[in-house]
Amino acid sequence: MSEFLAMGGYAPYVWSAYGITLVVVLLNIWTARRARIRPLERLARTADEARPRRQPTVRQVQ
Amino acid sequence: MLFVGVVLCGVAVSAAFALRAFNENLLYFFSPTQVVAGEAPTERVFRLGGVVVEGSVVREPGSLTVEFLVTDYANTVPVRYTGVLPDLFREGQVAVARGRVDSSGVFTAEEVLAKHDENYRPPAVAEALEKGRAASGQ
Amino acid sequence: MLGLPRWFHRWASPPHVYELAERWRPWLGGLALLTILGGAYGGLVLAPPDYLQGDSFRIIYVHVPSAYLSMMGYTLMAVAAAIGFVWRIKLAHAVAVSIAPIGASFTFLALVTGGIWGRPTWGTYWEWGDARLMFELLLLFLYLGYMALRASFEDRDKADRVSAILAVVGVVNVPIIHYSVEWWSTLHQGPTIAKLDTPSITFDMLAPLLVMIAGFTLCFAWLVLNRLQGEIVEREHDARWLRRFAEAVR
Numbered sequence: 001m002s003e004f005l006a007m008g009g010y011a012p013y014v015w016s017a018y019g020i021t022l023v024v025v026l027l028n029i030w031t032a033r034r035a036r037i038r039p040l041e042r043l044a045r046t047a048d049e050a051r052p053r054r055q056p057t058v059r060q061v062q
Numbered sequence: 063m064l065f066v067g068v069v070l071c072g073v074a075v076s077a078a079f080a081l082r083a084f085n086e087n088l089l090y091f092f093s094p095t096q097v098v099a100g101e102a103p104t105e106r107v108f109r110l111g112g113v114v115v116e117g118s119v120v121r122e123p124g125s126l127t128v129e130f131l132v133t134d135y136a137n138t139v140p141v142r143y144t145g146v147l148p149d150l151f152r153e154g155q156v157a158v159a160r161g162r163v164d165s166s167g168v169f170t171a172e173e174v175l176a177k178h179d180e181n182y183r184p185p186a187v188a189e190a191l192e193k194g195r196a197a198s199g200q
Numbered sequence: 201m202l203g204l205p206r207w208f209h210r211w212a213s214p215p216h217v218y219e220l221a222e223r224w225r226p227w228l229g230g231l232a233l234l235t236i237l238g239g240a241y242g243g244l245v246l247a248p249p250d251y252l253q254g255d256s257f258r259i260i261y262v263h264v265p266s267a268y269l270s271m272m273g274y275t276l277m278a279v280a281a282a283i284g285f286v287w288r289i290k291l292a293h294a295v296a297v298s299i300a301p302i303g304a305s306f307t308f309l310a311l312v313t314g315g316i317w318g319r320p321t322w323g324t325y326w327e328w329g330d331a332r333l334m335f336e337l338l339l340l341f342l343y344l345g346y347m348a349l350r351a352s353f354e355d356r357d358k359a360d361r362v363s364a365i366l367a368v369v370g371v372v373n374v375p376i377i378h379y380s381v382e383w384w385s386t387l388h389q390g391p392t393i394a395k396l397d398t399p400s401i402t403f404d405m406l407a408p409l410l411v412m413i414a415g416f417t418l419c420f421a422w423l424v425l426n427r428l429q430g431e432i433v434e435r436e437h438d439a440r441w442l443r444r445f446a447e448a449v450r
Contacts (some may be wrong), residue, residue: 004244004245007255007256007258008249008254008255008256009254009255010254010255010256010320013256013259013316013317013319013320014244014255014256014258014259016316017259017262017263017312017313017316017317018240018244018259018262020309020312020313020316021262021266021309021313024305024306024308024309025419027305028302028305028419028423029423031301032302032422032423032426032427033426035426035427035430035431036426036427036429036430036433037430037449038430039430039433039434039437040430040433040445040446040448040449041449042437043433043437043442043446044446044447044449044450046437047443047446090327090329090330090331090384090385090386090387091385093385111385147323148320148321148322148323148324149253149320149321149323150252150253150320150321150322150323151323152252155252158387173323173324174323175322175323175324175327175387176321176322176323177322177387177389178252178253178321178322178389179389179390179400180389180390180391180392180400181392181400181401182250182253182257182260182392182400182401182402182405183250183251183401183402183405184248184249184250184251184402184404184405185248185249185251186248187251187402188251188252189251
């Protein structure tokens with residue numbers, strides 16, 4: 001295992017390259033998901049506001 | 063539409079100029095033949111690229127100074143360099159040296175880089191290939 | 201200008217594409233994850249070290265797929281922008297907009313992993329003046345320029361049309377990147393797999409690379425679909441058909 005991690009003496013290069021790739025891909029996944037969901041949430045919110053609020057029924061005092 | 067046309071032309075013209083400049087001035091390295099023919103600059107630093115001749119690498123004992131020959135199989139230029147060589151610097155592989163030529167024709171390098179080729183193979187395969195080449199007498 | 205066939209307009213309608221994306225996305229994501237994990241295992245564990253570069257050669261398995269996507273992404277972006285410009289199809293512009301940040305991120309990765317690989321092999325992280333490196337950097341600026349240009353317009357239609365011109369003009373850079381190692385003397389080596397003559401790499405080293413390229417491409421497609429869906433919602437926010445999807449996120 002330690003031999004695998006040592007990467008024949010090139011560990012800093014190999015692991016930093018793979019690490020940066022992982023970070024950039026994860027950031028991509030996070031921002032892309034957010035780019036999909038945010039506009040839908042906004043749409044849902046504006047739809048709520050546009051809907052006529054149910055008026056509280058005013059009971060006449062007898 | 064006129065605006066679009068102007069932008070298009072502008073980008074195309076600047077790209078053409080950039081390419082021309084690149085071709086003339088930013089040629090990455092000169093070959094030994096160009097250096098021998100005097101096409102390389104003598105006043106300023108330039109890059110020399112070529113194959114390191116097999117068996118030509120001589121290390122000065124007790125220092126980091128190394129001398130070797132760089133060839134393009136037509137002409138050869140001697141190179142002198144003091145410093146650490148990259149891992150992939152090998153005889154028979156391409157090296158790119160940055161420096162200048164002195165009056166005696168020796169290229170004094172400030173930096174030596176190794177250019178590897180596009181071939182990748184496992185050590186066992188490389189060894190077998192090497193043996194095959196030796197057996198066929200090449 | 202020639203008209204597009206009617207089936208194309210029907211196929212490329214926002215509701216249809218949104219629904220397709222909604223259906224394919226989970227499958228694409230799962231497949232991308234499996235392929236990348238398999239490719240990484242192959243590249244880091246199964247593939248033998250290189251006879252000359254040793255284990256540093258394993259950086260090829262993240263560098264080449266990133267570089268490939270940086271160029272493929274730009275080409276797709278330019279084609280989408282051109283279709284949007286010529287036939288005035290808003291969905292095509294939405295595709296181009298969705299690709300830009302993803303393509304830029306893979307261009308960044310290609311440059312950074314290339315630099316990390318260059319240090320132990322060439323002896324330097326970066327060489328100003330090397331044609332391959334310069335034109336790949338230009339590609340990053342083209343992606344960023346496209347996004348910056350769009351951001352400078354208030355009006356989305358105008359941003360679509362003007363940025364499409366930049367995307368299309370910039371596509372000449374893609375073949376220049378590919379052939380730069382042949383046209384100029386460069387520190388960067390020539391193509392290993394994108395050539396037709398004798399193979400320059402043994403099968404046990406090549407197989408993980410091809411798996412990794414497939415995995416990265418699937419991941420790219422998943423990312424583009426996510427952004428495209430968001431972009432469609434932004435552009436079609438008044439549409440009736442969207443209400444169903446908006447209900448689901450509440």
